[in-house]
Amino acid sequence: MKQQPVRVMVVEDEVLIGLMLVRKLQARGYQIDEVVTSGEEAVCRAGRERFDVILMDVTLAGELSGIEAAQQIKERYDIPIIVYSGYDDKQFYDQVRLLSPVAVLKKLGPISDIVAAIDKAAGRSITSGSGEAW
Numbered sequence: 001m002k003q004q005p006v007r008v009m010v011v012e013d014e015v016l017i018g019l020m021l022v023r024k025l026q027a028r029g030y031q032i033d034e035v036v037t038s039g040e041e042a043v044c045r046a047g048r049e050r051f052d053v054i055l056m057d058v059t060l061a062g063e064l065s066g067i068e069a070a071q072q073i074k075e076r077y078d079i080p081i082i083v084y085s086g087y088d089d090k091q092f093y094d095q096v097r098l099l100s101p102v103a104v105l106k107k108l109g110p111i112s113d114i115v116a117a118i119d120k121a122a123g124r125s126i127t128s129g130s131g132e133a134w
Contacts, residue, residue, distance in 0.1 A: 005031040006122040009051040011042045011069070013061045017107070021055070024111050030118065039064025046073045053121040055114065057107070058085045058092070070099050080121035084114070 008030045012018035018035030026032055036042045038061045046054065054073060058066035070081045083096050084105040096104050103117035 003124075005029055006118060006124070007031045007049075007052045008118060009033075009036060009042065009045060009049070009054045011036045011039075011054060011060065011066060012057045013037045013059060014057075021114070025114070025118070028115055038062030039066060039069030042066075042069045043072045043076070046077050046079055050077070051079055053080045053082065053102070053118050055082050055084060055118070058083060058087060058096075067095050067099065070101070074099060082114070082117045082121060084109075 008025060010018055010022055010025070010032055012021065012035055015035060015037065018037070022032045022035060036045060040062045042054070042056070042060075043064065054070070056066045056070050060066050060069065064072070066083070066085075070083065073079055074081060080102045081099060082103045082105065083099065083101045084107050085092065086107045088106070093104070102121040103113075105113050105117060
């Protein structure tokens with residue numbers, strides 16, 4: 001029996017980065033629509049479309065930050081969230097820790113880290129990666 005593709009919502013305000021990420025993940029068999037750029041849109045779509053996992057940047061367009069949007073999504077819909085960001089200071093990690101994310105990853109890190117985190121969030125066996133950056 002063939003497994004259904006994992007549905008991933010990519011939330012990223014930098015459209016080029018989002019599109020590169022979507023392309024890499026689609027090539028690995030994940031189902032992804034368009035890139036979501038605001039926290040408000042992420043919360044709305046999470047409730048409407050029920051994704052398997054959400055890949056969330058913390059700096060977004062709109063009023064809600066990625067952390068605020070992730071918190072609302074977690075409380076309302078309990079969808080696993082992977083946080084990825086260029087931030088890495090103590091205050092950032094203190095805020096993110098409260099979300100209990102599946103993983104906290106560095107933006108533009110190895111695509112294999114993102115793939116492993118998505119597979120973990122979706123309850124699939126971990127896929128080995130090449131360490132290829134995206």
